[in-house]
Amino acid sequence: MSGSRSPSARRTVDALVAECGQTYAEEAGIRLRDTPQPLYQLLVLSLLLSARIRASVAVAAARALYGHGMRTPRRMVDATWQQRVDALGEGHYRRYDERTATQLGEGAQLVLDTWRGDLRRLRAEADGDRDRLMEGLRRVPGIGPAGADIFVREVQSLWPETCPWVGAKGLQGAERLGLPTSPGGLARAARGHDGATFAAALVRAALDKDIVARVAERARTR
Structure with missing residues (x-):
């Protein structure tokens, strides 16, 4: 990932997690x-x-x-x-x-x-x-x-040997958000964020175009 893109990708990731940073386990009431x-x-x-x-x-x-x-x-x-x-x-x-x-x-x-x-x-x-x-x-x-x-x-987040993993749907979300779609590029952009939370947020973006629009607006105004 080039240096000129890194700040933009980082802002997008921060905005994404702020907008919808919740795992599906948390939403289902599972204390994992x-x-x-x-x-x-x-x-x-x-x-x-x-x-x-x-x-x-x-x-x-x-x-x-x-x-x-x-x-x-x-x-x-x-x-x-x-x-x-x-x-x-x-x-x-x-x-x-x-x-x-x-x-x-x-x-x-x-x-x-x-x-x-x-x-x-x-x-x-x-x-x-x-x-x-x-x-x-x-x-x-x-x-x-x-x-x-x-x-x-x-x-x-519990079993670190599985990290990092966003899955096929998560990669769709990354593409929609204009984020890198390589594992290394995504990992650099998301550094400091919980992997499961970030991956779930990417999936939510893949499933809801309104989330993509809100994240873009957040990233522009950060």
Whole structure:
């Protein structure tokens, strides 16, 4: 990244984080820590966000599931399929509710059987290799490439071996904002900002052109 562009890119990043610097885990009410329950909640959120549905609906559905006690793989498995469907419906996650309710049950069982309910065991298996981690995540029913991308993007502040990661959607946001799209260029522009927060803000910019306009205005007036 050339010296003449750096100040502009930095102002844009600062404006972006000021405008919409919140992870999706935070929005869903997850107090993300390196412990089994919040990591599982993030896995559920990643599954919901990966569907072709508005992010706000996915977040609302996650909150509804957690509100009904489905915060651990054991509680998810013990809930009936209908209880999962009903909770998704409360969050207006209706287009994919029946299929997703099945995937949530099957995925929770796999997490219990494979990692004894603790995704830190998956992290240990990956042994610092982000690609292996994402491959492991994709073993979970309902978690495809997009879901694995989301999980890694949101967990990177806890698991630094995954940094930096903005994912495909984050790169779209960077392009919309006129930011560098190379990993090195983005990392330099975002230096000092939390990686997960910055990546989520890029995704929000990719999904909402009004955010792009507001960020541009903020950057001009900083």
